[in-house]
Amino acid sequence: MKAKFFSIVSLSFSLLVFASCKKQNKGDEALPKPNVPNSLANTIFQKILLDQKMVNVPISFNLEKASYYLDSRTSIVPIDLVSVDKKIATTKYFVTKTDENGKVNAENYYVILSAGKNNVAVTPDLLSGKKISADFDGAIIRYDKDNNFVSSNHFENGNLSPKTDKIEVRKSKSPEPTPGYAPLNQGCSYITVDWYWQTYVNGVLVNEEYLYTTQIVVCEDGDGSGGGTGSTTCEQAQAFLNAGSAQSGTLNSVDVFNNGMIWKKTYNWLIFQAGTWGLLSFDQATFEKIHYASNNTDRWEFIDFQHQHLAEIGANIGGTRTFLDLGATINILPGRTSVWDRVDYSVTSKPLNCLPAVTTVLNSQKSFNAPNTFVIVE
Structure with missing residues (x-):
């Protein structure tokens, strides 16, 4: 009996069709130009x-x-x-x-x-x-x-x-x-x-x-x-408020549990960046190994996906920023080998002077794929 390993081709999908849908409710940066000092806010x-x-x-x-x-x-x-x-x-x-x-x-x-x-x-x-x-x-x-x-x-x-x-x-x-x-x-x-x-x-x-x-x-x-x-000028205060955007950053994963049939992984990814400050989203997936007799293959499939929390990284200059986790919309797609995740959140930016705080509501989206190898048993 031999085992051969092949890469799975990720399923293409439309976000208009979902296998399941659930809502979880929870409360190259440009180089500075030396002749434009306020751009360094x-x-x-x-x-x-x-x-x-x-x-x-x-x-x-x-x-x-x-x-x-x-x-x-x-x-x-x-x-x-x-x-x-x-x-x-x-x-x-x-x-x-x-x-x-x-x-x-x-x-x-x-x-x-x-x-x-x-x-x-x-x-x-x-x-x-x-x-x-x-x-x-x-x-x-x-x-x-x-x-x-x-x-x-x-x-x-x-x-x-x-x-x-x-x-x-x-x-x-x-x-x-x-x-x-x-x-x-x-x-x-x-x-x-x-x-x-x-x-x-x-x-x-x-x-x-x-x-x-x-x-x-x-x-x-x-x-x-x-x-x-x-010192922070009013122009820099405005620049502080204008900085920042939603991201869909690189996905990092850590194995939590794997007994050969059930596999749990946690993920974190950058969802927001404002200069030197950002937010990470943390999620956890649970997979089950499914055997298909028709072609004698084993495949990992999603059986659960949960948004856990947000955490800030980096540091602010020229003001402060706070955030609220507004939950996530999670869709396990047909075939259960892919998940689409939309994380909703708000960021409140408050400059040191001149201007009042501003709160912006945003969302970031990311696709997740089940472990991309399977075994054919001969």
Whole structure:
């Protein structure tokens, strides 16, 4: 007896025809233009000390690559540095923890550095130091939500070491950007910055490793955003209100249970993004393995699909945002190998000044497919 595995071709469908329908009721971001400073209303900045002056480096939250860990209610969002002509993937992460209602109650930045630049799986256990791989040689540096240094842990062969680590920045000796870059406001200039990983023993530098180079805009008042004091203007308040849209983000799944006949999976996906802040929807599917004697095949089919809750990720700048979960419309399609899910929700955005809060009601939609392999028994 042999088993052969084939990919299932997903069923095409119309949303006008449903096998079942139920309603559950529950209460490449554009690069900033240096010559238009107010366009940065929804950009997060990291302050760095450069030539004895504090300047701002814009950073971007990559919400599409965010990971969420249900057991610890922790979200981990990769951070990109925004250079004047591109985004640079770094080793920095914004980490939040939420309460049982999905509200954020802890926010920190972490930098994960690995000797030899080996890929490291960034998880809550790694960040807490509970589970460190035996081959991990590197550092975990923690900052508060304002990017102030909190702690540094250095590891060698997975063991905690007395060494300490820091990120050092220097004005680069490389040539500054060519005149082909966008014109700047008066008093502003392009600066090239080199980033380094430094390791110390008893306060003595024992190793330095180059990480990457970025190009930023620095103005006479020290504000890397291209001018101004950094306060929220009424124009920026309007930009804060206008930011944000419904999404149908990448689907992430986690197996909850599988005994060979019944399979439960949880899903999370980005449904809303406003700059550096977003919402994830959490859903759970239950599958049953069905045997078809006519062609001697086994197939996983949906027997249940539930919308569970929403959770926020990332951070806001220039105001606050709150949300309400308004439930979901779920349709298990003919053949029970596909589900269509529409999540309804509202987002209330409140700028720091000038304008009142605005509430917007939205919905996001996503298709889910049963596990896409089946077995033919001969």
